[in-house]
Amino acid sequence: MELKKYQQEVINDLTQFIEELDSTRHIGQAFTNFWESKGITVQSLDNDFLKPYDNSVKGVPRVTVKVPTAGGKTFIACNALKPIFDSFPLDKPQVVVWFVPSDTILKQTYENLNNPTHPYRQRIDAHFNGNVKVYDKEALLFGQGFNPIEVKEQLSILVLSVQSFVETVRKGLPRAYRENENLAEFATHFRDLKANLDNVDDTALIQVIAYLNPVIVIDESHNFEADLRVDMLNNINPSFIFDLTATPRNKSNIISFVDAIKLKKNNMVKLPVIVYNHQDTTEVLSSAIQMQKTLEAKAKAQEAKGGKYIRPIVLFQAQPKTSDDNVTFDKIKDSLIEIGIPENQIKIKTANKDEIKKIDLMSRDCEVRYIITVNALKEGWDCPFAYVLASLANKSSSVDVEQILGRVLRLPYVTKHQEDLLNYSYVFTSSNNFLNTLDKIILGLNKSGFSAKDYRIKEQQVESKIDTTTGKGSFEDLFGKQQEQPTPTTTANDEDEVEIKVDDVKELTGSERGTSQLEDILKLAGDTNAEFEKKMEELDKEDNLIPTELKEKIKSFPIKEVFKEDAEKEVIPTFHIKTAPSLIEPDNLIPLTKNLLLEGFELDKQDSNIDLTRTASKMASIDLAEGRKDEYVPEYKYVDNHVKEAFAEYLTTLTPEQKINQIAGRITKIIKKIDQIPEPQIIAYVKKIIGNLNSEKIAEITNNESIYANMIKDKIEILKEQYSEKKFDILLDKGTIVCKPLFKFSKKISPKKPIKSITKNLYIQEEDINDFEKQVINEVANLDSVVYWHRNLERGKGFLLNGFINHYPDFIVKMKNGNTILIETKGDYLDGSDSQQKLRLGEKWASKAGNNYRYFMVFKGEKLDGARTVAQLIDILKDMK
Template identity: 45%
Template structure:
């Protein structure tokens, strides 16, 4: 199903958004495997080389609480909508039959209304994505409908995704209205709330207790607003099973699992970067430059629309300086100044804390005339208009212009495309300040608030722009500034706007006019000003440099992440040869995806391709549970113990477990089988790409074959039974993959193609000792036998360099299993050797599969490539003893 954006274009995940979802899914895999939040977080980052990542902060004990750092305009809401399915696949698998409930928290009523409107709209991409992931069974609830119990009952929420939208204040309970969710509520009496779920400060029938009983997944939008002790208490009160934070500016208690950099957004045309910051001599020139640039942008936008059909109406945000007691007068005077310049009043709007002339106005509509918005700091989170291009500060010259709150509002890119005219791909800030460096600091802070940095703006100083000497007949609006004066002390005396902005000097800037295209909506074209040309030339040059940087950058590695890694480069003497290496991997032909395109393309072979027609529910169910001994029983007892870092959705209190077991045993056998199958399927969790329903059906068949005594034993030792069943499923699926892989090789459905490139930097979590001829400045630590092997190989006279392959991020032989060999070696003659070591004392149960896959790879890879599996003394068939391997390698 293809989702459509606001302008009808397809709305799919951008590359960086897909990477965020993969990051989250990878973390969830670690969580499933280790069943310890702290260990999962540490291992997740260690395996990626981010050894300087801060330790996990256990904000809500027993609840995984992670954060995604995404800059403003990065599509946080769409990301969260896509994140819900992988989270629920782990937290509440479909096979459990339990309700799937989300509490989606936002910081303001503005954002709440906007979010509710979008999710309730069946044509909106957010809702379409939820419908796709949850089979169309999605219901949206606001606080009011919940309190009334409207469509919210145990039967209604069964089998659907229930999305509850609330503001932070609803849960902080500061006033009487917000207290309602903590008060008695007969409308919710049909919900069965256990004593263990009750919040002491709330009535047993209160909405908050119903939510607690449902163990929701919590999404916290703009989570930097929810760091206080009160906000953490708010999260604890919800008794969530999982918490996902989304913010541009994570706080100190955030557990970040994915970073998105500004360059990734620029590459995907999500933002108008860089921000070009101009410092002008006075406020008159701020207004003049802003008006002329806006007129130029609209002229360019009209011309571009004729080619692309995409409508843009550039808007200026005039930011007045707050002056106690005079705000209303100040805004009205700015508006009066613009009207004197013959700008139609309909094109001007005021948006302040007290005056909101934008309420109900669709700024993106072609019918909307607004081109100028006057504000102070009222355009905060939740206000959004991609047409806002220019921020013009009218603060005093002696002030460091406080653009921090507003600069993020001019960053979003219209239509999310690269416009043909470069000036339409940037945003602009004009100021007139003697404290320009302080102003730039405010710009940086504003970018920081939006999730960007000091790398994302370019300053154009007055010295970079030539100005003409003014004359009385035609005053120059771009004259150099007067000499700098000492910073003025704070004062309560303010000159009026009329005294600071010389309307007479601006008369040539905006003239009479209608709204024809040639006159650019009330502003007829005038002879281009040379200074404006210089300013836009600087902007164009900055855009070219920034765009190239975005194109060339590794957007998967943000500076935030890089700062937490120990990175080591390829040694310069090997760089040329290393860059030339492309190690083959297995590929499969897949449809190209074009609407009318019948052609196919190559895609990296994954296990999910091989398992496409795998039906677990029909597979062999023979299992021997007799081997579950006392040691395994001890493990079962430990799994039910208390641990603040064990995910609460994986915990079962021992007393509750005993009661639940007794209840199940009191049921008829069919019901016992059904309940046990559901419990074990939930404990097994996600085994993608095998469907939950296939796992449930398979386990049910196993349960049906158990005796009454075995069913009772399974209830007591469920973790041990789960381990055996999961191992059986893995073996069955791998056997199936191996057969399909062999068939596809025979029929040439699988091919090899040069693919894997050695990265120019690596970030090993543990550094090994210095061994001759290593490819990188430092290599990942190897175990004892591995170290001995590579030391012997590295000292062979024909070896040019070697590299310790990094599992999960390095080269893999992809097939019916993913095999990450230990070493990649290059000989002086150019042979590439892939080497796997196996100690005689190790469990080598997977060695046969690895060798079979690797032999198939070697046959397909070509004469340049060799594979060796090396044992110390006792090789399996087809592998080598170390001494024999050294003799062969020395001859290559």
């Protein structure tokens, strides 16, 4: 099973945050930098969910991913483990505490992660070379395969419930807090680690977990608001906390949003939700039965044309009359049978009666089409065949659909079905106070990570409380500003009994009125989806770096009307490379990326001369001076000395060749993945560098692996750049690399710090600029020859001059003679490779883009050969009229 595009984007976000963390060594700053790279300043954002970093768990990165129901949270978590552990010191134990919200999900998660054939486990095995073991609480308490030697050699995943560790239950001294001779080895092995909890034995499971400094994965973290307190997390002594939830809390440090539109595009969910309020329970039953038959007929027709097997299921939800609810639900079942539904198609699932416990609802042999429940089908119950949620509550009763609405949202087989009706979900109710019911539906969508934008309603009453003709109260402003949620005005009447008039249901089902009502529902579904699809197409054209949920919170600025027509025609060339023709690219041209230039690069054959004379102690002192200056520094960056001592002692037992192999392997792991370079080549290259060093230098490298690994990595990056540029020049001369129009201006931009004080800016407000940039563009903008200018945005949002490096020039300027000018500004003379490379790339681009394109690098004072001063630039541009 491969990651969906949006799931990969989540992993990319996590990786980017970790890279910022490695760079800044400050959790709060890394979080700020991460969002600024997407054009969002969290300090100034007015919202309830994305705020400056909350540092409740001191010194431990804690981040949240918002993923709606059916978004594949567990699979995302499985893929998140590798980038997290890759950021840790080499000898840190690879231990995960995987917290789940309920016994049902605990059982499912343990079984799936422990099953070698399950996609979750297969992905983890692939990332950790199959050295993986999954434990439940019982295995941990009895030390079954859980010991210091096993833990050192593998990834250990501990699947647990929070309830086992909450402070409030310690009065009864649960087993996790008791002395445990089965775990005594851990206390001896981790001798340098101090006990984390007072008055708890060193051999207790909670204490052992604290020794191991685990990564914590929290599935459905919103369910732990009460139990998962800061003191409880500190007791476990985590190194990294990764939260996944559909509904983040106020203090969540969200690094990635997955919204409904992404799930819909990837065929994960049945959206939109079609909500239809009937006049009474009779109509609800009739519509539910007819809809089930209609959907099943569509499913059979689709399967006959090669589609997959689907048997649509209706969830009938009613409220119990008494605490002993069997009578009420058996009565509903009897009524459905009397209506004509075969008994084997009806099952009851309540707190006291579970008729689906051992049934595979997705099996072709299963006959179940109707399930009667209250709220027993919550998280952990998963059947994509559930299509219709029908409330059988009396008109005066509260409808608690929010508890199970998420159960009908998952799309069967994660694929768009040929029969459109099989791509939506349906909610049928009958309520005098539909606003109250609607509030419950919105709440149910919210609990599942969706919003009031993702459904469509219609009320079948004489005096409708919802304006269904205009769509007010639905998603008319799909993915725009949310409507205010209605306030409940009625409460449930526990004495109400579900009333089913069997004869009335029989009469209505199949009658002209019943048929008309069903057609009304089907038309609503079709019209709704057309609107939904249209909005999806519009959103595809917008800036996708900013999550949909944040777009309305961030100021965006359109192109000025005076420049709109000209700007829409502008298409700026970028570099493309010729490849073998394909169905996707019949012209065999694809945008050039740096990695495509590394084809044929063999690292182990490159120059291995590198200056290793700088003492590690001097380099390390800089690092240590910044360490622990405040509680935002990630604690996991510091490795205990006994770990280094143990490895040094181990090396003494090896031959010189074995010693070099060990050190090269460890340094390669610290260097981690380098694009386009296989790991064996990196190992061979490291061996080439350290193979002839004396024993004293080898010992120094052993004690300072990360420092020397970074030095070697820097050398490799230089070699890559040199190779890429040579390859670029050769392919450019051969005509294999060409310039082809590609970049178009966005309709709107969202600058981090807008400015508006300079004339002829393309957008109503542009991105902020420094003093020298302001001097340059002010003089340029005031030339009669200039039509408009734009401050180019970076990080994937603006024009990328792609080549052997990625270069985002500072300004794009349009001239009256039709020329398009790229300007890069440099305040002072910089004899650095970056400026020289940018200038070389810019000049090559201008020579290939065509006669209407120019590139200039401008310096304030002394300049590089080929660059310009401000005066020289103005003299060139002034005549381009």
